[in-house]
Amino acid sequence: MVKKYRVFIATICLVLLLTAPVSAFYEAVPEAGIAINGKMVDGIKPIKMNGKYYIPFTNLSRILGYNDIRFETNTKTYQVTDGSTIVRLTMGGTRARRGDEFMNIDAPRWVNETAFVSLDAASSLFNSFVYFKPENGSIQVEKPASRYRVQSGDTLWLISEAHHTTVQQLMAANGLTSTVIFPGQVLKLPPRGQTKEMEPIKEKKPVERVPQQGNTNAELITIAKQYIGAGYKFGATLAEAPRLFDCSSYTQFVFRQKGIQLPRTSREQAGLGRSIPTSSLKQGDLLFFQSPSLYSDGRVGHLGIYIEGGHMIHASSSKGVHITYNVLNNSYWGKNYLFAKRIIE
Incomplete structure (x- = not known):
């Protein structure tokens, strides 16, 4: 009986933690300029959580040309596309979808009725390398990406699949002698001549x-x-x-x-x-x-x-x-x- 009571209390505490107002845990920071390949294109209002910068997802989507934005209210799921690839992510989820590939990301946060994603998550979702430049307080976007920051749960095989290359080419590009990688590690992506998508999986239903x-x-x-x-x-x-x-x-x-x-x-x-x-x-x-x-x-x-x-x-x-x-x-x-x-x- 005592054991069941403890489990019940622990469950209630977890629910309260997950449903607590997110606004209590974030730090407002000054508005930042956002630059693509070194050229300032817009401004964006980031926040800081647990030492990481997060930026508004829909604002970033539009800046990067993902203008078709749809939101499923009941699941708090966003779907955006630039006409080439559909990106889907759900608030609080650590797996997102880009095309027919799944990406490991920091969980998106819902703050003041706005979706925020970390810079690392933005990098994975949009095939870019997004980072904060402390010299001028700006958000920098390298597009398309020439490097990738390893996320929790990643393996070289998952990264190679997402970038349409091979484990061997990833290892060669980074001088790796082992397949062991760790979160936060920055990997060079193979030259573009070594990344080429073949025909995606065929639909099971006819046109x-x-x-x-x-x-x-x-x-x-x-x-x-x-x-x-x-x-x-x-x-x-x-x-x-x-x-x-x-x-x-x-x-x-x-x-x-x-x-x-x-x-x-x-x-x-x-x-x-x-x-x-x-x-x-x-x-x-x-x-x-x-x-x-x-x-x-x-x-x-x-x-x-x-x-x-x-x-x-x-x-x-x-x-x-x-x-x-x-x-x-x-x-x-x-x-x-x-x-x-x-x-x-």
Whole structure:
């Protein structure tokens, strides 16, 4: 009976600790400038908890181009995307999801109805290296990351999977002779030529589509060309179409008009359909590319729709919706090409 009573008291104490106001445990600090690759871009209001800096999650998301932000009130879960990858995290959870990979992070905190993440968690979630610069009190973002700070629960295998490289390449980049690593250790990421994502796991369900009459592929290209000249916005939402697109909202919007439902991000779209060799490409196939200036992990970062003759229509950050001719011979797109998928058989 005494033992059960002690367990009951311990449980009550734990519940009280977990539900106690978080505001009692944080320290307000001055507003900080936030710089990306050395260029000051905005201001942000951090807090300090247990000696660590935490920054507002939604503010940081928008600064980094993750403009599609959704919040599930009942679970206090955020989902954000930049059009390439979906990031999901729940308040208090130490595991977050980036694409189809799980990341170990410091538990996000809920303070004054605002979600805060540590600088290390921000680094993992956004494929960046985020740190505090005491010389001027600023938050610095190295994007894409060339290094990674080890989190509790990490192994070299988990880190290599998240960055689309191998344990051997990680060890070589850091001169490691053992696989033993420890939280807080900063690892160099392998050169970008050694980080390249292959085709993501295929969806278990077929692509949703409504039966169509006529030449669906040709009609798809006709529809796609109607939006040439539309502007580009990183992480654009479908509500902003057809005025603004990012690469995956554009393909989603175009295919939807032929009754074909594609998911939101380029990486999710890469998981659908059938792999096609470049020698067998036909109109309407999707072409996938990495974006080394945005992501150091070699992930799918861009896509477009193949047009007969070796061309591609797509929404790019530099030109909006346009056609790139002889795309696989293009000096930029050719070297960053990953694979092709057929959605319309």
